[in-house]
Amino acid sequence: MDQENWKFVLDYLSAKENAHGNVQQIKQEEKKIQEWLSKDPKNQQDLEHALWLWQISAVPPEDDDWKESFNTIQTSLSKEVSPKTVKFRFWIAAAAVFTAVALSTFFYRLQQPVLQNTGIDWVTKSAGAGKVINIILPDSTEIWLNSGSSISFPKNLQQAALRTVKLKGEAFFKVKRDPRHPFVVHSLNLRTQVLGTSFNIRAWEGHRSEVTVLTGKVAVSRDSAGGQSAAIHLLPNQKAAYDVHSTNLSLENIGNAQTAADWTEGKMTFDQTDLRDVFEVIERKYDMKIITDQSFKGCKLTAQFDNVNLNEVLKTIQLSLDLHYTINKKTIYIKGGKCN
Known part of the structure; x- marks a missing residue:
């Protein structure tokens, strides 16, 4: 996403965040966002990721690449707002720029075909019939693999900017939190993305797929035939269910998410x-x-x-x-x- 687009995404997020903001300004920003979304279906996905990262974490990258964009937007904002609101918008701008940088690195460059085998050495672990096995990934993420299931991950997972694994069957995850390196699970028709949380994925061939969240926050989207839908975001005691016949992805509230992981015991x-x-x-x-x-x-x-x-x-x-x-x-x- 170019800097001009990020400028009004920034304004939109800032206006929405500020409960005392000008109503007319909010409406104007929402109108611009809607016009932008209508131009390209991918823009909806970018905005979903931006909102998700805004809510979860605004952690600056270790390098200094963000500073030039930050200074440009900070200067632009200073011309538009009164001195009383500059300090508030300063931090909002910082969070938005960090989000922009995260998106540009995580969801543009790194979402190129990471699942291709070219140049990637994959490790596969399988749980035999009647067995449940525990796996510790190189990044310290802990996985329980249900019988008849398998998980594949790159040997260099710990160094990868986007930690990607592939699941067949069912597994319970306790993902090592790392805001700079999102963790992504591909399972049948679903793509599940987290920063650090615990959740269960059930993805048996021919059955309804489910992602159930125990702690933290998870983004789930349909991922089939090279296309990806807008993500739905799950909180504890919520699950995403994918119907293989209707191809519908829905969010459901549940009483006790722990039961989804009872099989681990x-x-x-x-x-x-x-x-x-x-x-x-x-x-x-x-x-x-x-x-x-x-x-x-x-x-x-x-x-x-x-x-x-x-x-x-x-x-x-x-x-x-x-x-x-x-x-x-x-x-x-x-x-x-x-x-x-």
Whole structure:
């Protein structure tokens, strides 16, 4: 984004931030922003990132490249405002310039095809069936990988300006906070970006993808066929859900986000969960194959299992749905059953 565009983005953010600002000025800045947004769909994404970084962190870069732009905008602002407001706008301007620099470095130069393998050595870690593994990335980010899942990351992740990883399956993240180096997770059709927080991503092929936030703030956007949607921003006890059929990305408020990460402690929590999804979870956790004589379409299960053995899980389901099961080596055969 050029400096002239950042000038009125700066004015817009400043006017919105100042609760005692001139209403007419705010309307004028909003009009200019709307006109700017209508020129290019990418501008909406740039503004979303600017607002997000404005809210989370305004940390100056280590180098001095920002000073020239800062001085230019500071001089321009000094001509427009009264002495009483200069000090306030000084800090607003500083934060906006830091945001501008962050955007220009993080979301322009660094969003070039970082997932291409050319020149990048990728490391892949996988959790086998029935296993949950803990991984510490080179930047000290901690990841719990669910059974049947895999995570890939560059060997030079710690030095990368944009810390990028690729996920297949499900993982819980505790990202090492580093405002100058955002952390990005690509999983199926979603792109999740954070500065430092804890969250769970569930991205199984053919199923609804979910990003659930436990602490901090997360930006989630659709990321498919080379195109990226405007991000939605999640706070604790919120989740983003992506429907593979409608391609709709929505925000949902939830009661207790911790349940999304219960699997890291060996627990299974089902809340009106489709029975076919329940069976898939059981298959992954216990490294078993389940074969049924019906589809169980429309059947739901609400239950919580605190790291119990397989037979206890199956007995509970048997009582709930009046079904019968037998186990032969690594296969569970289920017959009968009815939905309540």
